[in-house]
Amino acid sequence: MKICVTTKNNGPEAGTDPHFGRCLYFMFVNTDDMQYEFVKNPYSSASQGAGVRAAQYVADRGADVLICSNPGPNAVSVMETAGIQIVKYPEMKAIEAVQKFLETNEI
Amino acid sequence: MRIAVASGKGGTGKTTVSINLALSLGNVQLLDCDVEEPNCNLFLNHELKKVRDVVVRVPFISKDKCDLCMKCVDICRFNALVKLPKSLMLFPKLCHGCGACSIVCPQGAINEKCRSIGTIERSVSKNCGTELYQGQLNIGEPMASPIIHALKTHIDDTRTVIIDSPPGTACPVISAITGADYCVLVTEPTPFGLHDLSLALELVKEMRIPHGVVINRCDLGDERVDRYCAENSIPVLMKIPNEMKIAELYSQGIPFVLQMPHWKVNFVEMFRQLQELAGRC
Amino acid sequence: MPKQITVISGKGGTGKTTLTAAFASLANKVLIADCDVDAADIHLILDPISTSKLDFYGMEVASINEDKCSACGLCVERCRFAAISKELVIDAHICEGCGVCSLICPENAIIMKEHKAGEIFRSATRFGPLVHARLGIGEETGGKLVSMVRKVSSEMAIENDIDLIIIDGPPGTGCSVIASISGVDLVFIVTEPSVSGIHDLERVLEVTAHFGIKAVVCINKCNINEEKTSDIEEFCKIKGIDVVGKLPLSDIPIKAMLGSQTVIEYEDGIFSGAVGDMWRKIMACGTLMKNETKF
Structure with a gap:
């Protein structure tokens, strides 16, 4: 499965970003081989509808789970329609958030 | 004659001035363009009747014709459309109704339908003939300007029209005060004001x-607004003191000219003055 | 990660900025973010010295290349916002930036141009750093500018080792309000007991509830209508929201403002005492304590 985490920067030390639509990076983790990559959020400075487009972006990249503490109402409805599970954790390192998810959920 | 009442920020007493001016003059048309928070009728307390819905056009996508090519998603500068694996999703509150999506759709899959974003209501006073039109934006709707444009179609230029503008200096204010013959700016004698x-x-x-300027709660602050107006040759039309009686009447929703009739004279005098000023400019 | 408090109120003029500034002078080490970009006033009390600035761009607006234009008038007809006059002049204040004119122009004479809408300043004040913005006349605010101010604020707070950010939020309940409260630790709502007070409060609380953010309420000018004040208290009780303070109608905020001071600097009396008590209650809120997890 694929997990997406909203982050404030890129790299192994990156911390999670509580914002969704205007977060700086997405970290995508493939749980099969635990390979991860950071992608810049192309919509972080959209004038309007950043959450909506960012949600589409995450859905297009095939995420099954989103780890983000504060997605807005529009983003939540895209995620729900796309069948992406939203997980809310307090701020921590992105890697730790993924570990926490894997420890507490059976895949 | 169209008189707009505006202010750089909220809470300065715009509605107070609009209402008391309207009631002092009698037989005027009052347009409440503060469509996110139309408060005028809270002070008039007349029976409001709905005149009509205000609608904007939004895309309606035919699922049979749509092949998910995403042209509409890409052209939408308001990010109101989203492509999901099997369908398109519209966020109506982000849509500005520009029609770009239906222009670019190669399949002709996009029609438009009307979506109500608010209403226009009207009330008439039996006593003084004040006719109020108010626009109300539905809760959670972001776009005030279409309601203000719709409100202004009800203007009757044979009468004196008072336009209670929304606060600030953004688009809705521009929509409200465009075409006004005179603009009354309400402020307070403070640094913020x-x-x-x-x-x-x-x-x-x-x-x-x-x-011209109306200074509300004039005894609260200092001379800086007066000085600024004098230096820039901006007429100060009226000063309203910071009286507990006025604040109390406000909180109860009672226009103060009704209980303090000597103020009517002041408002009528202000109107005479601004008629003159509007003619001069 | 710094803790964040946003101060908001449904309607304008309730005393939001006065209280934000007072809190700034009470806090130990703090950064102030002015997200009330429509009426950005807090700098009038804090007297900042700007150290750097950034440009802020809004929606693109249409622009006609007169050399290519054949004056066919199609753009005038198709613009649904009446932003193009019969003389083929685009009013940048009215243009919503939808791009339809540029799409349909048979001569490709219309392009969408980037449009500077304002500036964001990083400044220093006697209480700590301030991040604030200035918008051009007639410019729309929206969530983007608020998000930018908050992003710059977070960066500056971390650089300066500051663990508290106080955000002066915008009025209303729209997109910019959402942008100013998402992800904060506490929302402090200033309301007043007037006819529109409760109504505005209800709307704001709907938004905080969606985001699961703890909210507390202050009733300002509580003595202008005792009955409505108790209505608000009753309403908050039912909703499980703490009323952390009530302030009377007073001329102290204005007198303080006239001298570019906060109420705390201006006097040491009943009014500033009540503000101080409120601040201590706020700082004791669970969500602002160190090592407390939100979920």
Whole structure:
């Protein structure tokens, strides 16, 4: 499965970003081989509808789970329609958030 | 004659001035353009009747024709459309109704339908003939300007029209005060008041609308607004003191001219003055 | 990660900025973010010295290349916002930036141009750093500018080792309000007991509830209508929201403002005492304590 985490920067030390639509990076983790990559959020400075487009972006990249503490109402409805599970954790390192998810959920 | 009542920020007493001016003159048309928070009728307390819905056009996508090519998603500058694996999803509140999506759709899959974003209501006073039109934006709707445009179609230019503008200096204010013969700017004699007034003045100057100032709670602060107006040759039309009686009446929703009738004279005098000023400019 | 408090109120003029500034002078080490970009006033009390600035761009607006234009008038007809006059002049204040004119122009004479809408300033004040913005006349605010101010604020707070950010939020309940409260630790709502007070409060609380953010309420000018004040208290009780303070109608905020001071600097009396008590209650809120997890 694929997990997406909203982050404030890129790299192994990156911390999670509580914002969704205007977060700086997405970290995508493939749980099969635990390979991860950071992608810049192309919509972080959209004038309007950043959450909506960012949600589409995450859905297009095939995420099954989103780890983000504060997605807005529009983003939540895209995620729900796309069948992406939203997980809310307090701020921590992105890697730790993924570990926490894997420890507490059976895949 | 169209008189707009505006202010650089909220809470300065715009509605107070609009209502008391309307009631002092009698037989005027009052347009409440503060469509996010229409408060005029809270003070008039007349029976409101709905005149009509205000609608904007939004895309309606035919699922049979749509092949998910995403052209509409890409052209939408408001990010109102989203492509999901099997369908398109519209976020109506982000849509500005520009029609770009239906222009680019190669399949002709996009039609438009009307979506109500608010209403226009009207009330008439049996006593003084004041006719109120108010626009109300539905809760959670972001776009005030279409309601203000719709409200202004009800203007009857054979009468005196008072336009209670929304606060600030953004688009809805421009929509409200465009076409006004005179703009009354309400402020307070404080640093905040002066700063917000100077922003509002920039706007009315740019729009070339003759304007003057009403200083509310005039005994609260200092001379800085007076001095600024004198230095820039901006007429001070009226000063309203910071009286507990006025604040109490406000909180109860009672226009103070009704209980303090000597103020009617002041408002009528102000109207006479601004008629003259509007003619001069 | 710094803790964040946003101060908001449904309607304008309730005393939001006065209280934000007072809190700034009470806090130990703090950064102030002015997200009330429509009426950005807090700098009038804090007297900042700007150290750097950034440009802020809004929606693109249409621009006609007169050399290519054949004056066919199609753009005038198709613009649904009446932003193009019969003389083929685009009013940048009215243009919503939808791009339809540029899409349909048979001569490709219309392009969408980037449009500077304002500036964001990083400044220093006697209480700590301030991040604030100035918008051009007639410019729309929206969530983007608020998000930018908050992003710059977070960066500056971390650089300066500051663990508290106080955000002066915008009025209303729209997109910019959402942008100013998402992800904060506490929302402090200033309301007043007037006819529109409760109504505005209800709307704001709907938004905080969606985001699961703890909210507390202050009733300002509580003595202008005792009945409505108790209505608000009753309403908050039912909703499980703490009323952390009530302030009377007073001329102290204005007198303080006239001298570019906060109420705390201006006097040491009943009014500033009540503000101080409120601040201590706020700082004791669970969500602002160190090592407390939100979920």
